[in-house]
Amino acid sequence: MSGPVAVVTPWYPSTQLPFRGAFVQAMTEATAPGTASFTVYHCDSWVARLSADEDARIADAVRALMPVAGTPSRTVGGADLVTVPVPMPRALPFAEQARRAAASLKVALGGRPIAAPVVHAHVGLLGGLPALRNMRSDSRLFVTEHATFLDRMLAEPDGRAGYAEVLAACEAFFVVGDPLRAQLAEAFPEHADKLRSIANPIDFATPRAEPVKSLHRWLFVGGLIERKGVGWLLEAFAVCRRQEPALTLTLVGEGELRGRLGERAEELGVADAVTFAGALSPVEALGLMREHDVLVHPSRYETFGVVVVEAAAAGMPVIVTRCGGPEQTLAGIESDAGQLIEVEEDSTAIVAGYEQLRDRFPGGMDLDRARRVLADRFGYQAVARQHHDAWFSSPSADPS
Template identity: 45%
Template sequence: MNTVPPETNVVYLALGARRVRAAAAHTARLAADGHRVTLARTDDPAWDSVAVAPAVDVLPVRSAEEARRLARAAAVTYAGDAEALAAVYGLDTRLEPAAEPGRRTGPADLAVVTPWYPSPDDPFAGAFVRGSTSAVRDRFERISVLHTQSWYYPPGRLRGQLLGVAAERQAVRCGNAVVSDEPEGEITRVAVPTPAGGDYLAYGDEQTVALRAALPTGRIEAPVVHAHTGIMAGVVAARLARPDARLVVTEHSTFLAKVFAQPGARRRYAEMLDRADALLCVSGSLRDQLADFFPGHTDKLHVVPNAIDFDAFAQRPEPPKAPDRWLYLGRLMEHKGVLTLVDAFTALAAEEPELTLTLVGSGPLAGTIDERAAAAGLTGRITVRPPVGPEEVTALLHEHDVLAHASRRETFGMTIVEALATGTPVLVALSEGPAETLAGLHESAGAVFEPTTDPAAIVAAYRQLKDRLARLDLPGARAALDARYGRVAVADQLLAAYSGGHEPGAPMAAPARRRIAGSPLPEATVRTARRVVRKLF
């Protein structure tokens, strides 16, 4: 339920392009609760693929001044992205509908810190974090998930930093967190206005400042803290965990080389490792990579995979009769190999008229995929759909015949395991993570190929899959993967990592507390100069 009285005049401001799915979901919820809802938004192409509830009135907004006038006239205003927060700087606003708007984060026995978690904006993001948290849910009385959700804005120079400072202050002013209960524990979703562009030092700083402002004591009140991804949540947890807390960090990232190429990032990661008690890597290849970067910390590095709840994935009634309906689940990004996959499909389409390819996800290549499909005359056979929640993955897999996964860089390959949990065969590139995940299962699980940008390699693997589809041992592959990655097996490994006490390490300093009132200009000027210096040095 929502505490806003029914039939209230509600305005929801969505002035950027990065949180349109959240805006659609939140306004639909408000309308369903009986409110008169106006979605005030810009005319951006991002809305072309998002459905707004029929009961929601859509009002185009052309300027921040116009948005501010609407906010003043409304009974309740929600500012749903960084641009909206900046536009209503100093006014009374909310972030998203909540059953208990004033609720604060409580103390916990286990705190989980993560930049990714399923949410209305992206129901698939961070499903692996939810999986590991759910695996140990029965072992702790109180679990607190602290989701520092980046609300990205264009960084620019001074103009971008002015927007960022105003958005950050407004988020804190109106309560920058929403707390709710989910089956895996208490969820605190913290709005973190963040400059886009991959500045990982800035990411860690913004998330630290926002989470500290959201927590009642400014500290993570738990004796055990589990952070996901070192340069972001690991850094945040190292700064905000209690001095006596045991800190465990799981690294999932496929982009560590990119992170450490940035000045200062490797040093900051090392400081996080000094404070951490254990760093868990989701694959052996990732552990080896980190051991090369930080040879002095190899004693803290361990391999603990992602946890998969096999019981949550119903097996399909019968195996597919032909590998005709391809499904891709994940981000639409270059290193995921989605364009190579589309090109391979295109090469097969003429001789295989029954083939279809569905790509479920979001990312910068969505438009490019649509353009390639249209150019090849395959619109309707190649389709892009928005991300779905974990609870919808099983049905999607049952509706298709094969999971196609051409990523050239992957630390684990969670969707591969989920597909085989349902009895769906896979067509997979053997990058580092999937090579470990599918070790010993190549012949029983589907067909594999080396990571490539050559569509012909995928075409050849598909033909192998088609030839031996009837000979696959999908139940055997499922049983083997359950023994490796099932929630019981992984829960035992996580609990071992959580035990052992805490050896006091070097404390990690947090950024200075920031002002939350006054003109944003002085602080924006300092941030602009700092950003320039980082790029130069």
């Protein structure tokens, strides 16, 4: 068994937001076993429109209540979870968000540093800076970047400065995909040697009860927002359903487009075939993957594309855009796993992708092979081994 580990993260699934930080939860489940202890500090932003007086009074109340509220609970992998409330007025700069999280974490720790000799932060600025401000001087800092909004963090001078501070202090800096690695290497060439690629872990333990027999039951999992391409997905579904009335579409997630998507489904005459499942827990979403036939994921940009690999783990083919992460995660097994399509600002590519996949289903793909290859790349054991090798190696060892 290896030594204690602490994780500092701005995102972790909660009752209110069951999706947010699911990849951090998965990393915890994969890597906590085999450590002497594992504690997750979730710096949970409580965002609201606040006056300066309200902000100050809420901060005082949080400080007073933290000794009670900061009691650890048990989470996945046998880890402890400490939820740290971070009062957050709306629209704060990223660096100020990180400073507030650092201050709240200090209160939760009673002014003492994090005890663990290995501290792993998620999200370079929002988790990395709070970790750096609250760790022991002799502890080792590791960071994983997932954020799709990295460019916006670095565009703020204070954000860029804070990010540089974290990069300078950390022993290794993990990214979940090549697009993020390229951004960081360009922004901070002096730290390029610290950058390593370690993917989000995916659970391959539970197989599908029966193989996919048709492509009738479409599934989307993600935020109902513009970046995810969900509007074009609905348009494409309506086109395809005119040719195949048996098609259905389930949308898992919430977001700003929810109301408009419902209205548009009525206008297109497909409302009876579209189910809005709302926000579900990761376990519930994975269950739906095993009950549907094809994941359609027309995102405009992804750093990794967790749901794409989760779908393959669930034994279902995918129709996914070449939007950064997915073409990397599916490299070498594109045709076995499903159909990659181009990012286009209409429904044409999605319709064509579905038709191409349908025309070669099932003989023109090998879902079992795709699942095996992806398990070797992104399964819990593979990702845990990479983390443990980094965390518990000699500090002087070459991290590459």
